[in-house]
Amino acid sequence: MRRAVCPGSFDPVTNGHIDIVSRASLLFDEVVVAVGVNKSKSRLFSAEERIEMLTRACEGFPNVRVDGFSGLLTTFCQDNDVIAIVKGLRAVSDFDYELQMAQMNSSLAEIETVFVPTSPEYSFLASSLVKEVAMFGGDVSGLIPDFVNEALTTRLAEQRG
Ligand code: ADP
Secondary structure (H helix, E strand, O other): OOEEEEEEOOOOOOHHHHHHHHHHHHHOOEEEEEEEOOOOOOOOOOHHHHHHHHHHHOOOOOOEEEEEEOOOHHHHHHHOOOOEEEEEEOOHHHHHHHHHHHHHHHHHOOOEEEEEEOOHHHOOOOHHHHHHHHHOOOOOOOOOOHHHHHHHHHHHHHHHO
């Protein structure tokens, strides 16, 4: 069983994430989408909400499951017999940090990092930008699943009070 992990904060999941997960699911026997639940960063959606949205978004992929993790990703990998971390690369600007992280992770544990190039239609897509655009009333409907768009609209309205 060759198991890989797609890690991230997924706040919220975008079509770019789903693209990488679906492509990873063709390369490995099983893919675990691992949602970082560290409390340090402030998030728009709670860990439970992010996991729930991802689970729904990944329903169509039989060999994909969603889990939360806290602490080191390499520890999660060791505990779950994961052999590879799959990361999407959007632009050269992602590369410096991702290379450093991949090398650090392989020094911590016997774990390979596999970089998958983003599909061109998603190369500008980031959760942070989606939130910013939505906050100012921009249409992000083609960039995230419909049910995520609804949750985002509701959460931003709640925040506005
Ligand atoms: P984090 O908050 O940990 O930086 P995200 O949750 O935004 O990460 O994304 C998780 C991972 O998903 C990223 O490290 C990257 O590998 C991948 N990713 C994010 N956005 C895209 C995209 N538009 N296309 C392809 N991969 C992406």
